[in-house]
Structures are given as structure tokens and as C-alpha cells.
Amino acid sequence: MGILVDENTRVVVQGITGREGSFVTKEMLRYGTKVLAGVTPGKGGEVVHGVPVYDTLKQALAAHPTINASLVYVPPLSAKDAAIEAISNGIRLVNIITERVPIHDTSDLYSYAVSKGARVVGPTSVGILTPGKCKLGPIGGTNPDFQFKPGRIGIVSKSGSMTSETAWVLCQAGFGISTALSVGGDVIACSTFADLLPLFEADPDTDAVVMFGEPGGVYEEQAAKLVKEGGFTKPLIAFIAGKFADAMPSGITFGHAGAIMERGMGSPLQKVEALRAAGVRVADVHHEITTLTAEALAQRAAAV
Amino acid sequence: MNLYEYEGKSLFKKYGIRVPEGIFINAPQNAGNIEAFVEEVGEVAVKAQVLSGKRGKAGGVRFCKTAEGTELAVELLLHATIHGSESVGVLVEQRLAIVGEYYLSLTFDGWHRAPVAILSQQGGMEVEELTQRHPEKTVIRPIDSIFGLPEWKAREIAAEAGFREERMRKMADLMVRAYRCFRENDIRLLEINPVIETPKGNFFAADAVVILDDDAMTRHRDFNYPPRGGLGRPLTERELQAKLIDQNDYRGVAGKYIELDGDIAMMSAGGGGSITNMDALISYGGRPANYTEYGGNPPAEKVEKLTRVVLSKPGLTACWHVGAVANNTRVDITMEGFIAGLRAIRPPFPIVVRRGGPAWEEARAALERAREELHLDMTIFGPEMPMTESAKVVLQKSEEYKNKLRGLNC
Numbered sequence: 001m002g003i004l005v006d007e008n009t010r011v012v013v014q015g016i017t018g019r020e021g022s023f024v025t026k027e028m029l030r031y032g033t034k035v036l037a038g039v040t041p042g043k044g045g046e047v048v049h050g051v052p053v054y055d056t057l058k059q060a061l062a063a064h065p066t067i068n069a070s071l072v073y074v075p076p077l078s079a080k081d082a083a084i085e086a087i088s089n090g091i092r093l094v095n096i097i098t099e100r101v102p103i104h105d106t107s108d109l110y111s112y113a114v115s116k117g118a119r120v121v122g123p124t125s126v127g128i129l130t131p132g133k134c135k136l137g138p139i140g141g142t143n144p145d146f147q148f149k150p151g152r153i154g155i156v157s158k159s160g161s162m163t164s165e166t167a168w169v170l171c172q173a174g175f176g177i178s179t180a181l182s183v184g185g186d187v188i189a190c191s192t193f194a195d196l197l198p199l200f201e202a203d204p205d206t207d208a209v210v211m212f213g214e215p216g217g218v219y220e221e222q223a224a225k226l227v228k229e230g231g232f233t234k235p236l237i238a239f240i241a242g243k244f245a246d247a248m249p250s251g252i253t254f255g256h257a258g259a260i261m262e263r264g265m266g267s268p269l270q271k272v273e274a275l276r277a278a279g280v281r282v283a284d285v286h287h288e289i290t291t292l293t294a295e296a297l298a299q300r301a302a303a304v
Numbered sequence: 305m306n307l308y309e310y311e312g313k314s315l316f317k318k319y320g321i322r323v324p325e326g327i328f329i330n331a332p333q334n335a336g337n338i339e340a341f342v343e344e345v346g347e348v349a350v351k352a353q354v355l356s357g358k359r360g361k362a363g364g365v366r367f368c369k370t371a372e373g374t375e376l377a378v379e380l381l382l383h384a385t386i387h388g389s390e391s392v393g394v395l396v397e398q399r400l401a402i403v404g405e406y407y408l409s410l411t412f413d414g415w416h417r418a419p420v421a422i423l424s425q426q427g428g429m430e431v432e433e434l435t436q437r438h439p440e441k442t443v444i445r446p447i448d449s450i451f452g453l454p455e456w457k458a459r460e461i462a463a464e465a466g467f468r469e470e471r472m473r474k475m476a477d478l479m480v481r482a483y484r485c486f487r488e489n490d491i492r493l494l495e496i497n498p499v500i501e502t503p504k505g506n507f508f509a510a511d512a513v514v515i516l517d518d519d520a521m522t523r524h525r526d527f528n529y530p531p532r533g534g535l536g537r538p539l540t541e542r543e544l545q546a547k548l549i550d551q552n553d554y555r556g557v558a559g560k561y562i563e564l565d566g567d568i569a570m571m572s573a574g575g576g577g578s579i580t581n582m583d584a585l586i587s588y589g590g591r592p593a594n595y596t597e598y599g600g601n602p603p604a605e606k607v608e609k610l611t612r613v614v615l616s617k618p619g620l621t622a623c624w625h626v627g628a629v630a631n632n633t634r635v636d637i638t639m640e641g642f643i644a645g646l647r648a649i650r651p652p653f654p655i656v657v658r659r660g661g662p663a664w665e666e667a668r669a670a671l672e673r674a675r676e677e678l679h680l681d682m683t684i685f686g687p688e689m690p691m692t693e694s695a696k697v698v699l700q701k702s703e704e705y706k707n708k709l710r711g712l713n714c
Binding site for chain 2: 019020023024027075076077099100101102103104105107108110111112126127138139140141142143146147157158159160161162163164165168169185187188189190212214215217218219222239241242243244245285286287
């Protein structure tokens with residue numbers, strides 16, 4: 001099982017002819033992901049690693065009606081248009097890898113996605129991976145099996161590189177991954193921790209979730225609230241990066257765009273406090289997540 | 305990018321938002337028309353142009369009634385240092401009579417994941433204080449991103465904040481104009497604090513805080529704002545150099561560089577990894593010389609430029625090149641850029657690398673060759689070493705290097 005992507009995921013890559021888009025397509029195909037089509041306006045008729053390219057998403061869907069997910073890999077100022085094109089054409093899962101999307105654009109496309117009931121992950125996502133079944137996006141790079149062994153721990157992270165590092169540390173400790181994804185570190189994340197934790201809650205193949213948070217915004221606080229209100233009952237283990245930034249002048253962005261601390265909000269220490277108050281295990285140093293995960297699972301097993 | 309008050313106000317004027325009449329002076333030789341201005345408008349406010357808040361309390365604003373007094377205040381504030389940041393000039397403005405002071409801002413909010421309008425009849429205080437002390441007098445309302453802020457919605461918000469009759473209508477009009485400005489200029493935060501009401505019932509923006517979205521700059525080629533730090537201080541030479549790295553080149557990101565006080569040069573990859581490693585270094589007692597992050601598979605030349613910037617800071621005792629097991633950043637290519645930078649700088653201090661990801665083994669071999677060729681004290685770790693644990697190695701190496709330097713001085 002896992003969440004969002006599995007063996008039934010059929011992918012179109014928007015921006016497939018770009019340097020990154022084409023490279024990632026090759027990697028996804030090698031992993032066994034079913035990439036049926038690509039879209040690059042003006043390059044219809046080309047073929048990228050055996051995948052046919054269309055000018056419009058509508059044409060791609062007409063030729064490949066089973067497509068059910070889009071990977072958006074277009075330049076920043078085109079990301080909104082591409083995502084809305086996908087949603088307008090009825091695609092229910094859109095994963096935006098593009099970084100540096102203007103916030104007004106993200107806000108527009110999020111509003112549109114909500115109105116159409118589509119799930120958008122990103123922008124600035126590194127992708128979604130369900131080990132052995134589907135790799136959507138650059139997550140795991142050329143050799144995902146190295147960091148992402150199949151198993152029963154979910155990972156949701158604001159940071160792309162830390163999604164893999166977290167998986168690596170967990171797998172080194174003998175755990176495996178059900179689904180790992182990064183939601184991006186922008187001020188507006190189209191999917192947040194609190195949006196995705198209920199999916200992991202409902203997934204019979206996930207026993208616990210490890211979450212990687214960062215300074216800024218309220219998404220970690222929302223996750224704490226969800227746990228407190230009983231919306232997520234499986235063990236949740238968190239690490240919040242950027243505690244050093246508390247000592248820095250407010251208004252500077254360290255890390256991702258959303259990591260800006262403005263108006264006294266978004267402090268990592270406050271996030272840690274909120275999560276701990278909700279009963280979430282929070283690691284002080286990143287590699288401690290493994291010990292906390294083991295503890296949480298042992299405690300749960302003893303309780304059953 | 306944060307705009308100075310005078311820049312923000314000139315943007316406001318284009319949208320028909322009233323601002324007090326004023327002149328911006330950035331050098332003494334440009335101050336010639338003060339006398340005529342004071343004669344024309346009467347009492348004036350002389351305001352230092354700095355990006356830090358709480359300027360008034362720090363003596364950055366003076367009120368004057370005469371031309372002589374104004375000239376003195378201009379001289380005093382022209383290059384004043386307010387909260388550690390040097391003023392880029394002064395704004396001399398007409399001082400208006402005030403019958404009301406209000407608060408208005410437009411920004412984005414993570415709870416709504418949409419633009420929000422924040423409006424209150426209690427103007428003049430900081431928004432944190434406002435929302436804590438007068439939550440009942442402050443309304444925060446989301447705005448439909450696609451639909452925008454129509455007049456009826458603005459009237460609703462103004463009415464909810466307690467504005468009545470003509471005041472309600474005028475505040476709604478101001479909000480509609482401010483929202484258009486916010487939207488059309490890709491603004492992340494637009495704050496008018498206070499909005500002042502004059503005895504004639506007109507609303508003016510007495511201050512202007514505007515933060516533009518750096519990610520949208522390429523669709524505003526008409527913007528002509530000189531580079532600035534947003535750090536409460538001017539950019540250093542190296543910070544300016546770093547800013548140029550990503551200009552007009554979207555292949556990856558390598559231009560984020562903030563100079564700090566410490567002695568350990570940070571070459572860090574990934575936004576999340578970079579802050580995790582800053583935490584680790586500091587928690588083990590180290591002092592970073594800078595913050596940086598590169599990622600998104602940048603080409604070698606970008607990483608080379610960043611390396612040169614990072615390693616050129618005086619007083620370094622070690623360099624920590626650290627990143628998580630990369631997903632898609634070609635580690636051999638980024639390390640090629642790093643090695644080119646090492647070749648140019650030839651650092652005498654120790655270097656510790658911890659990395660992994662696509663083509664890591666090739667990268668490791670290239671680093672080993674460079675170590676030999678350039679006679680570097682470089683320790684190289686792959687994924688076998690936990691990322692945050694390599695911080696301890698850097699600190700140990702830095703200590704050794706400092707001891708060596710002390711020995712040489714004796």
C-alpha cells in the first residue's frame with residue numbers, strides 16, 4: 001500500500017524535455033515507474049527515453065487515458081500554469097518539483113486545487129516514493145534502493161535532501177519505508193504534514209511516521225494540533241531543524257523559503273514544545289530518530 | 305527584497321494611495337530645496353531610511369518646524385546608524401494633522417494558505433503587540449487568491465474591524481488599492497502602519513513596509529532597486545559577489561551566503577541539511593563563519609564561485625563541506641566545482657567533507673586526487689559517517705590548526 005503512489009500510478013511528466021525533467025524520467029523508468037507520456041509545449045512528437053512527448057496535456061491524456069499523476073518539472077514562472085493545466089484536465093495527483101515558484105502563483109494554484117479536490121504536493125518537493133512500487137520525482141536519485149528499503153515507516157519532510165538522509169538513517173538502523181515524500185519548504189505548501197498524516201493513519205502498511213520540520217510557518221504546529229485532537233494515533237517521531245536560527249535576527253531566511261521567521265512566529269523551539277505537548281517524540285539531534293522510533297514501536301507493541 | 309519607506313511610498317502613489325508630500329535626499333548636495341519645501345508644507349518629519357523596524361524609538365525620526373532645524377536633522381540622519389544599519393538617505397515629509405491612526409497589512413498566512421488582510425483601528429503599534437493586546441479589535445481575513453479583493457469584500461472586512469459610514473468606504477477603497485499593489489508587484493508583505501486619518505477625513509499611508517518576492521523578480525524587469533541585505537546591515541563584499549551567482553541562471557541554486565562571526569567556513573548542500581548541520585556545529589561548540597546552502601543540481605561553475613566566496617573570508621580555521629545523501633544533485637559535478645575553487649584559493653586550513661548521492665564514488669576519487677595534487681589537509685567521508693557527527697571532526701581539525709598557528713607565532 002503506502003500512500004499517494006503505488007504500482008497503479010501512471011505518470012505524465014510536464015517539462016520532460018528539460019535537462020532535469022529528462023534525467024529524472026530516465027531514473028523513474030529504471031525504477032519501474034510507469035511514465036506514459038511527457039508534455040513540453042512546442043516539442044510534441046519528440047521522444048524522451050522512449051516516452052512520447054505532446055504539446056498539451058490534453059493530447060497526452062487522449063493518447064494515454066490511464067494517466068493519473070503529473071510530475072511538474074517546468075521553470076518557476078510556468079509552474080502555476082502547468083499545475084492548473086493538469087488539474088483542469090482531471091489529474092488528481094500533481095507533484096511539483098520546481099523550486100522558487102512565486103508565492104502568489106502557489107497561492108493561486110493551491111486555491112484552484114482545493115476547489116477541484118486535487119492533491120498537489122509541492123512546490124519544491126523532491127517527490128514521492130513507495131519502495132519497490134513507484135518513484136515519482138528525483139527522490140532517491142539514481143539508486144533509491146540504497147536509502148529506501150521497503151518497510152513500515154512513513155517519512156514526511158519539508159526538506160528534499162533530508163527525506164533521503166532520514167530514510168538512510170532509518171534503514172541503517174534496520175527499519176524500512178512505506179512511503180516517503182517531501183512537501184517542500186515554501187511558505188505555502190499545497191500539502192502539509194496535517195494533510196498527509198491522515199493518509200498514513202489510514203494506511204495498513206504504515207506503523208509509524210517520521211517527520212522532518214523546519215523553522216517558519218505553522219505546519220508543525222498544525223501537526224501537533226492534529227495529534228492532540230486524535231486525528232493521528234500512530235507513533236509520530238519528529239526532528240525540527242534550525243534551532244540556531246532562533247539566535248539570529250528575525251526576517252532572515254535560512255534554509256527554505258518558508259523558513260523565514262516573521263512576527264515572532266515559526267520558532268523551532270516553539271514547534272518542538274508544541275509537538276512534545278501533543279505527545280510527539282522529538283529528537284534533539286537528527287540521528288536520534290532511530291532510537292525514538294524503536295522506543296515508540298516497542299511501546300505500542302507492549303500496549304497491544 | 306525589502307523596500308525602503310521612500311521606495312514603498314512611491315509604489316503606493318502609482319495605485320492612488322495617498323502618501324504625505326515628501327522629498328527623498330540621499331546626499332548633502334541634493335538637499336538644496338529643503339527651505340522651499342518647509343515653507344510650502346509647514347511642519348515636517350525627517351525620517352532616516354533604514355530597513356530595521358522601531359526606527360522612531362531609536363531616534364531615526366525628527367519633527368521640525370523651520371528650514372534650519374530641518375537642515376540640521378537631515379545632516380544628522382542622512383547617514384545615521386539605526387539598530388546597526390546605516391541609513392541610505394532621509395525622507396523629509398509634510399507632517400499631517402491626525403484624527404485617527406489605523407493598522408493595515410496584506411501578507412500570506414500558513415493557516416489559510418492564502419493572502420490575508422489584517423486590519424485594526426489600533427494603529428501605530430507593532431502587529432505582534434496588536435494581535436496580543438487587542439485581538440478583539442484586529443480582524444484577520446483570508447482573501448481568495450484567484451478572485452482577488454473586490455470592493456464588497458473590502459467593505460465587509462472594514463465593517464468587521466469597526467469602521468463605519470464614510471470611514472468604512474474610505475478604508476475599503478484603500479484596501480482595494482493596496483491589494484492591487486500587493487498582487488501586481490508580487491509583494492509578500494505590504495504593511496501600512498499607521499494609516500492616518502486627517503481632519504478632512506482622508507486616509508494616508510504614513511509609513512510603508514514592502515517585501516517583494518525574490519522569486520518573482522524576473523517578471524518585473526522594470527524594477528530598479530539596488531541590491532540590499534535585509535540583514536539590518538549593508539551586504540558585505542562577499543555577500544554581494546554571492547548574489548550574482550544565481551543571477552539569470554536557474555540551474556540550481558548556489559548564491560545564498562550570509563556572513564557570520566565565526567571561523568569555520570560552511571559549504572553546505574540542501575536547505576534542510578544546511579540548517580541541520582548549523583545546529584550540529586553550534587551544539588558541539590563551533591562557530592560558523594557563514595551560512596550557505598546550494599542545491600537543485602547546480603553546474604560546477606556555480607559551486608566554484610560559491611567556494612571562492614566562502615573560502616575567501618579572512619580568519620578561517622577550517623572548512624566543512626557537508627550535505628546529506630543527495631537525491632539528484634550530481635555529486636561528482638558539484639565536487640568538480642568545489643575542487644576548482646580549492647585550486648584557486650589553496651586553503652592552508654583543514655577541510656572536512658561529508659557527502660553521498662549520485663556519482664559519489666567518482667566524486668570521492670576526484671577529491672582524493674585533488675588532496676594529493678594541492679597538498680590539502682582534507683578528510684573525506686561518505687554516507688558511512690553520519691552527517692551531523694562529522695561536525696566533531698571539523699572542530700577537532702580546527703583546534704589542531706589553531707594550535708599550529710599559535711606555535712608558529714611563538
